[in-house]
Amino acid sequence: xxxxxxxxxxxxxxVAGHIRRYxxxxxxxxxxxxxxxxxxxxxTRGRRSGKLRRTxxxxxxxxxxxxxxxxxxxxxxxxxxxxxxxxxxxxxVQVGAERFTxxxxxxxxxxxxxxxxxxxxxxxxxxxxxxxxxxEIPVVVLERA
Numbered sequence: 013x014x015x016x017x018x019x020x021x022x023x024x025x026x027v028a029g030h031i032r033r034y035x036x037x038x039x040x041x042x043x044x045x046x047x048x049x050x051x052x053x054x055x056t057r058g059r060r061s062g063k064l065r066r067t068x069x070x071x072x073x074x075x076x077x078x079x080x081x082x083x084x085x086x087x088x089x090x091x092x093x094x095x096x097x098x099x100x101x102x103x104x105v106q107v108g109a110e111r112f113t114x115x116x117x118x119x120x121x122x123x124x125x126x127x128x129x130x131x132x133x134x135x136x137x138x139x140x141x142x143x144x145x146x147x148e149i150p151v152v153v154l155e156r157a
Contacts, residue, residue, distance in 0.1 A: 019055055019064040030068050039108035042068065049134060052078060054154075055104040056096035056116075064104075067093050071107070071154075072130045074123075078105065078114070078154040081131050086141030086149075094150060105154055112156055119151040127151040 021028045034042030034053055045051045045068075055066045069080040082094035097103055097116040105114045119127045128151055132138045142149050 017064050019066045020058075021065075022067045027068055031066055034068065034106070039106065043108045045070070052080070053106040054080065054093060055106075056093050057100045057102075058092075059096050059099035065093065065096060067091075069093075070131075070135050072127075072134050074127055074130060074153065076156065078107065079119075079127050079131055080152045080154065081128075081135075081138055082150045082152055083138055083141040086144035088145055088147060090147070090150070094152065097152070102157070103154065114154040114156050117153050117155070119153055123153070124151055127153070 021031045030042050030045070030051070031053060034051070043050055043052075049070055051068045052071045053066055054069055055064050057063070058065050072079040082091050084091040098118075101116045103114050103116050105112055128138070131151060138149070
């Protein structure tokens with residue numbers, strides 16, 4: 013990924029507004045999305061378009077790694093950002109003012125229960141999302157490159 017490329021933000025207007033404030037303030041606005049709920053910005057490369065795509069996601073930590081959940085509110089299909097990183101796992105991450113390259117991977121079957129518990133403690137609705145869909149909602153591990 014190169015910083016000279018244009019980055020397309022989420023097509024969802026409220027998410028795009030959140031991202032814009034986050035970027036413009038180096039995370040001073042938007043890093044803490046709701047009391048005690050923090051977000052990061054994840055940039056993936058579009059699997060079909062090849063363009064850089066950015067979204068805001070609730071995150072947790074597992075040691076040095078960052079965790080995000082590909083819930084899409086319990087929709088029957090995976091979110092586009094997850095499909096993108098399955099094709100190209102090299103991603104860019106912004107947490108507050110810090111920006112870094114990471115490698116994304118889906119949590120293993122052994123890791124997932126512990127990581128899911130971490131994330132559902134932060135955002136309990138993840139359990140509701142899983143209950144409303146037949147697909148297994150992935151936990152994604154972002155490992156700093």
